[in-house]
Structures are given as structure tokens and as C-alpha cells.
Amino acid sequence: MNMAERELPCEIYRARFTVDGNAAFLREIRTIADEFETHIILFDADRLAGRDHVEAALRHARRSWAGGEAIANSLEMEALLYAAGTRQCQVASSFGIHPGENRSFVAVCPPAPGVRDRLAGLVRFVDEDWEEIGPAKRALLADLFSITPEEVAVVGEERFRELVLERVALLDVYR
Numbered sequence: 001m002n003m004a005e006r007e008l009p010c011e012i013y014r015a016r017f018t019v020d021g022n023a024a025f026l027r028e029i030r031t032i033a034d035e036f037e038t039h040i041i042l043f044d045a046d047r048l049a050g051r052d053h054v055e056a057a058l059r060h061a062r063r064s065w066a067g068g069e070a071i072a073n074s075l076e077m078e079a080l081l082y083a084a085g086t087r088q089c090q091v092a093s094s095f096g097i098h099p100g101e102n103r104s105f106v107a108v109c110p111p112a113p114g115v116r117d118r119l120a121g122l123v124r125f126v127d128e129d130w131e132e133i134g135p136a137k138r139a140l141l142a143d144l145f146s147i148t149p150e151e152v153a154v155v156g157e158e159r160f161r162e163l164v165l166e167r168v169a170l171l172d173v174y175r
Contacts, residue, residue, distance in 0.1 A: 010109035
């Protein structure tokens with residue numbers, strides 16, 4: 001695999017949308033991805049520690065994919081596995097879309113002219129700040145990533161996001 005493929009660039013957007021059925025919605029996303037010869041990965045913003053988390057998951061997924069060491073059979077699922085910090089596809093899929101209202105980071109890898117316009121038929125792109133980790137989200141992330149109060153006490157509250165990103169990186173260790 002050449003360097004350009006290993007360094008597969010991505011554009012990341014924020015979007016809101018409603019999902020009636022996961023399978024049908026993902027089929028529409030796959031159709032658009034195939035049409036533009038790209039990958040479209042939808043990350044549940046409510047289960048992520050912000051854009052850095054998305055970028056870390058994508059970086060690790062690309063590396064494992066390029067190195068022929070992928071766990072999953074698609075780059076999309078590989079990225080969700082890293083986002084979730086797990087080897088379990090069922091757990092990782094909960095970091096994607098879900099029935100009902102979704103707030104999602106939408107990654108398009110590689111970027112493709114026109115794909116955003118096509119996606120706008122399915123999702124509403126927003127310019128909202130999803131970086132803050134309030135108390136409720138912090139509790140959810142601590143539970144999802146098994147982050148203990150002791151760990152937080154050692155590194156400090158202001159470095160909580162780094163603890164989540166560490167879990168993403170640790171997936172490589174647990175292969």
C-alpha cells in the first residue's frame with residue numbers, strides 16, 4: 001500500500017438526523033459512499049470525547065487497515081472499534097448510529113467533491129460546538145471506557161479527554 005493510502009485524508013462534519021431503521025439508513029449511506037468511491041463513517045457524538053476522539057479512531061483504523069492487521073472487514077467498522085476502544089463489533093456498533101435522533105460526527109475518507117451535497121439529503125449539517133464534556137457526559141464516558149475516579153484523580157479533571165484517547169490507543173496493545 002502506498003503512502004497516500006496509508007495517510008488517507010478525511011473531512012469531518014457535524015450533523016443531526018433521525019434514523020427510523022439502522023439497516024435502511026446505512027444502505028443509503030453505503031450507496032452514496034460507493035457512488036463517490038469513498039468511506040463514510042458516522043460516529044455518535046454523545047459517546048465521543050469530541051473531534052480529537054474521531055481523529056484518533058480514524059488514524060488508528062487507517063494504520064491497522066494499511067498494515068493488513070485490521071480486526072473488522074470494513075474500514076468503517078474498524079474506525080468504530082477504535083472509537084469504542086474494543087474488539088467487540090456489537091459494542092462498537094453502538095458508537096455509530098441508533099434509531100431516533102442522532103448527533104453525529106460524519107467522516108468522509110477520502111474527501112470527495114459533491115459527497116457533502118448528496119449527504120445533505122439524509123442529514124442536516126450543523127455548526128455546533130460538541131467539544132464540552134459536562135458532568136453527565138463525563139459519567140457516561142467514564143462508564144463506557146472503564147475510567148476510574150482514581151485515574152481521574154491522578155491525571156486531573158482537565159485531562160479526562162486524554163484518558164479516553166488512551167483507551168483508543170490501547171486497542172492496539174490488546175490485539
